[in-house]
Amino acid sequence: MNINLFSQTITLKGKILSFDDKMPIENANIYIKNTDFGSTSNILGEFELVFDSNKTSDEIIIIIDHIGFESTEVIYNIQNNRSLQNIFLVRSVIQIEELNVLSEKDDFELEINSKELTEKLSTDLATTLSYLPNINVLSFGQNATKPVIRGYSGNRFFISKNGNEFGDLSATALDHAITLDLLQIDAIELIRGPKTLIYGPNTVGGVINTTVDYIPNPQEKPAIRLYSGSESYNNSYFGMIKIDLPYKNNQISIGGNSRNTGNQTTPLGELINTSSNNTIFDFGITNFTKKGFRNFIFEKINMNYGIPPTQSGHIYGVDLKLFSNYYQFHLHEEINFLNFNDFHIKYLFIDYAHEEFENDASYYDVRLAQKTHNFEMELKSNQTIVGTEFNYKKLMPDGFVWTPLTNRYNFSLYGFNETNLKSFDLLTSIRSDFLNIIPNPQMTRYSNLDINEIKNRSYFFISYSLGVRKKIDNFTIRSFFINSNRGPSIEELYSDGPHLGIYSYEIGKPNLNTESTIGFETSLEYQSETFNININPFYNFSNNYFQMDKMGLCDEQFILGYSHPCAGADFIEWGSGSGWLYKYQIDEKKAEIKGLEINFQMKFGFFDFSYDFSNVIGDNLDSNIPLSYMNPTKQIFSTNFSLKNSDVKIRLIKLDDQNRLGEFETFTPSSMITDLIFTTKLNPFKCENCSGDLTIKINNLFDQLSYNHLSRTKDIMPEPGRNLVILYNFKI
Known part of the structure; x- marks a missing residue:
C-alpha cells in the first residue's frame, strides 16, 4: 500500500x-x-x-x-x-433481469446487477429494455420492434455491440430488424452523459451497449454453456450453445443460436404473418500475450420474418429476409505511454442486406444492401480516453425504390476525461466529425426528388459535454450538459421509395443541415444500506428536429374491391403497395422534450421493494402541437422475495392513457399488467464444476387487454395476453 x-x-x-x-x-x-x-x-x-x-x-x-x-x-x-x-x-450463471440498478462505478450508467434476480426478459432488445423507466417499444408486430428512449428513436441514440455498431439499417425504418438475438447477450448497459460521445455524436438519447462474450477470459479447461427456452404467446422455441476451447495461450470460441416463433397471439385473436425463423453462428479465436491479446471474430446472421397486413398497404402482409456477415479484428495491449496504460486497434467489416417481399412472392420488391468498414484506434487510462475512428458505408438499393447508390465517409476524433477535484468531480468530453456523403444517381428523373439536388454533401460538426458530480454524506448530486450534433442519414437526404414493411412511401430532403440538440440532466440521490431514492429531471431542445411526417390522411375507409375514396390525392403514392401507400416526408422543426424519472428502493432482509416513475413530454414548437410517438407515463412496482436458492418476483407495470397526440395520432387507453417470475438454481448433473438456473415467468398473469401507444398495429390487435416463459441456463 x-x-x-x-x-x-x-x-x-x-x-x-x-x-x-x-x-x-x-x-x-x-x-x-x-x-x-x-x-x-x-x-x-x-x-x-x-x-x-x-x-x-x-x-x-x-x-x-x-x-x-x-x-x-x-x-x-x-x-x-x-x-x-x-x-x-466464484463463477455464477449469467442472465439478465435487473437493468435498473445504478452503478457505483460510473454514475451516468444504468447497468445489470448480476447479484440480483437474473433472467432473460424477452426475445427482443426493445421489450427487454421496456422494463426500465422511460423506455417503450415502437413496434409493428413482434418482429419489428425498436426501443424509444425518452421519446427519442432512430438515429438519436446509439445501439452497440461491445461498443461497435451493428452495421444494419435498423435505425432507418421500423421494419428493419436489429441484427441481434438476446441469447447472445451477457450484459446490457444504458449510458448517458459525457461518456456517450466516445461511441458517436448521435447520443442525446444515450447509448445502449450490449456485451457479447467474444473475448473470453483465459481458461485452462474447455467450457460449455447451454441455453434453451420457450414462450407460449407465439409458440416459440429457442436455444443456444457456446463452447470455449483453450490451447496453450490461445482460445477458440464457437457458438450458435436458433429461434423459431409462430404468429403472435392476443386476447382478441392472432396477429397473422408475424412468425419468424432466425439463426446465428459465430466463431472467434483469441491469442493471449503477456500484455494483451489479438482476436478475430466471424458472425453470420440469417433472419426471416413477417410483417402483419393493414388496409393502408399490403393486405396479405410483407415478408423480409435479412443477411449479415460480421468480421472483427482486435488488437489490445497494456502499455506505459504518458498517462495511458491501454491501447487498442479495431477493424470491422459488416456485409448486410435485406429483401422485402409481398407475402409469398418469389422475387423481392425492394432490396437494401450496405457494406460497412470501420477502423478505430484508442488510448485509455483510468480517467482518460482519446481515440479516432474512420467509418465508410456503401448503400446499394435495388428493386422498386429510387434512393440512389450512395457512399458515406465519416472521420472523427474524440476524448473523455474525469478529473477528481477537491470538492467535486468534473467529467468532460468532446468529439469532432467530418462527414462526406456522395450519391451516385442511376436515373435522370426521380418520382419526388429534384435530380439537381442529389449531389455531394459535406458536414463538419463538434459535439461536447460537461458533467459534475458532488457527494455529501449519503447524498450525491449529478448534473451534465450535452450539445449533440449529427449529420443526416442517407435515407433522410435521398429516400424516394416505399418501405413495404411499414406500408409507407418515404421522401427525403436533400438540403438538410446538421441536426443539433442541447440537453440538460440533473439527478439527486440519497443512498443508505436499506434505502435509496433518485430524482432525475431532464430537458432537451432542438432547433431543427428531423421528423418523417405523414403528408395527409384519408378519413374514409377503403373497402377492397371498390375504388379508393381518396383517389388522386397528392398525399398518397399511387401504384405502390396494394395500389397505394401514404406518403411521408422528412421535415425540420423546433422541438423540446422534457421529463422526470423517480426511482425508489427499499430492502428488508429477504424482501426488496422498488418503484419507478417516468414521464416524457414532447412538443413541436413550430406548430404548438405535441410531438408524435411520445412514451406515456409509466410506473413500475416490483417486489422480490429471496429464499435459500430461489427468488420470487411480482412486477406490476402501469401505463397511463396517452391523450397528448401528435398529428394523425389516436388516443391510447391506460393499462395495468402483472408479471410473476420464479428463479431457482438447478443442477441436475450434480457435478462440481456445473451450474444451472431455471426461470419460470408468467407475463400478463391476468390476461389483461392492453394497447401500446407506439404500436403501428394497435388499431388492429392489442398487445400479447398471458404468456408462459420457461428458460434454462446451464454451464460447465
Missing part, C-alpha cells in the same frame, strides 16, 4: 483471479462501497485502487464485480498498511 502523507491519498494494489482455474480476470470492477472511488483490472488481473482517506472511514468495504462471477466484498482497515494481494471470484 502506498500513502501520500500530504494529501492522504492511498493506493491499494491487488490481483483478481478466478477461483476455479486461478486465471486472471480482466475488466473486473473494484470500488469502495458508498463512494465514487473505483478501478478496473487489466489483462493480468492487476489493479490499483486510488482514494482519499479523508473521505472514507478507517474501515472500508471494497466490492469486486464482474459479469459471470459472484460479487465479492472485502473488508479492509486502512491502518493495517498492507496490500490486497490476490482476490478470488
Whole structure:
C-alpha cells in the first residue's frame, strides 16, 4: 500500500483471479462501497485502487464485480498498511433481469446487477429494455420492434455491440430488424452523459451497449454453456450453445443460436404473418500475450420474418429476409505511454442486406444492401480516453425504390476525461466529425426528388459535454450538459421509395443541415444500506428536429374491391403497395422534450421493494402541437422475495392513457399488467464444476387487454395476453 502523507491519498494494489482455474480476470470492477472511488483490472488481473482517506472511514468495504462471477466484498482497515494481494471470484450463471440498478462505478450508467434476480426478459432488445423507466417499444408486430428512449428513436441514440455498431439499417425504418438475438447477450448497459460521445455524436438519447462474450477470459479447461427456452404467446422455441476451447495461450470460441416463433397471439385473436425463423453462428479465436491479446471474430446472421397486413398497404402482409456477415479484428495491449496504460486497434467489416417481399412472392420488391468498414484506434487510462475512428458505408438499393447508390465517409476524433477535484468531480468530453456523403444517381428523373439536388454533401460538426458530480454524506448530486450534433442519414437526404414493411412511401430532403440538440440532466440521490431514492429531471431542445411526417390522411375507409375514396390525392403514392401507400416526408422543426424519472428502493432482509416513475413530454414548437410517438407515463412496482436458492418476483407495470397526440395520432387507453417470475438454481448433473438456473415467468398473469401507444398495429390487435416463459441456463 502506498500513502501520500500530504494529501492522504492511498493506493491499494491487488490481483483478481478466478477461483476455479486461478486465471486472471480482466475488466473486473473494484470500488469502495458508498463512494465514487473505483478501478478496473487489466489483462493480468492487476489493479490499483486510488482514494482519499479523508473521505472514507478507517474501515472500508471494497466490492469486486464482474459479469459471470459472484460479487465479492472485502473488508479492509486502512491502518493495517498492507496490500490486497490476490482476490478470488466464484463463477455464477449469467442472465439478465435487473437493468435498473445504478452503478457505483460510473454514475451516468444504468447497468445489470448480476447479484440480483437474473433472467432473460424477452426475445427482443426493445421489450427487454421496456422494463426500465422511460423506455417503450415502437413496434409493428413482434418482429419489428425498436426501443424509444425518452421519446427519442432512430438515429438519436446509439445501439452497440461491445461498443461497435451493428452495421444494419435498423435505425432507418421500423421494419428493419436489429441484427441481434438476446441469447447472445451477457450484459446490457444504458449510458448517458459525457461518456456517450466516445461511441458517436448521435447520443442525446444515450447509448445502449450490449456485451457479447467474444473475448473470453483465459481458461485452462474447455467450457460449455447451454441455453434453451420457450414462450407460449407465439409458440416459440429457442436455444443456444457456446463452447470455449483453450490451447496453450490461445482460445477458440464457437457458438450458435436458433429461434423459431409462430404468429403472435392476443386476447382478441392472432396477429397473422408475424412468425419468424432466425439463426446465428459465430466463431472467434483469441491469442493471449503477456500484455494483451489479438482476436478475430466471424458472425453470420440469417433472419426471416413477417410483417402483419393493414388496409393502408399490403393486405396479405410483407415478408423480409435479412443477411449479415460480421468480421472483427482486435488488437489490445497494456502499455506505459504518458498517462495511458491501454491501447487498442479495431477493424470491422459488416456485409448486410435485406429483401422485402409481398407475402409469398418469389422475387423481392425492394432490396437494401450496405457494406460497412470501420477502423478505430484508442488510448485509455483510468480517467482518460482519446481515440479516432474512420467509418465508410456503401448503400446499394435495388428493386422498386429510387434512393440512389450512395457512399458515406465519416472521420472523427474524440476524448473523455474525469478529473477528481477537491470538492467535486468534473467529467468532460468532446468529439469532432467530418462527414462526406456522395450519391451516385442511376436515373435522370426521380418520382419526388429534384435530380439537381442529389449531389455531394459535406458536414463538419463538434459535439461536447460537461458533467459534475458532488457527494455529501449519503447524498450525491449529478448534473451534465450535452450539445449533440449529427449529420443526416442517407435515407433522410435521398429516400424516394416505399418501405413495404411499414406500408409507407418515404421522401427525403436533400438540403438538410446538421441536426443539433442541447440537453440538460440533473439527478439527486440519497443512498443508505436499506434505502435509496433518485430524482432525475431532464430537458432537451432542438432547433431543427428531423421528423418523417405523414403528408395527409384519408378519413374514409377503403373497402377492397371498390375504388379508393381518396383517389388522386397528392398525399398518397399511387401504384405502390396494394395500389397505394401514404406518403411521408422528412421535415425540420423546433422541438423540446422534457421529463422526470423517480426511482425508489427499499430492502428488508429477504424482501426488496422498488418503484419507478417516468414521464416524457414532447412538443413541436413550430406548430404548438405535441410531438408524435411520445412514451406515456409509466410506473413500475416490483417486489422480490429471496429464499435459500430461489427468488420470487411480482412486477406490476402501469401505463397511463396517452391523450397528448401528435398529428394523425389516436388516443391510447391506460393499462395495468402483472408479471410473476420464479428463479431457482438447478443442477441436475450434480457435478462440481456445473451450474444451472431455471426461470419460470408468467407475463400478463391476468390476461389483461392492453394497447401500446407506439404500436403501428394497435388499431388492429392489442398487445400479447398471458404468456408462459420457461428458460434454462446451464454451464460447465
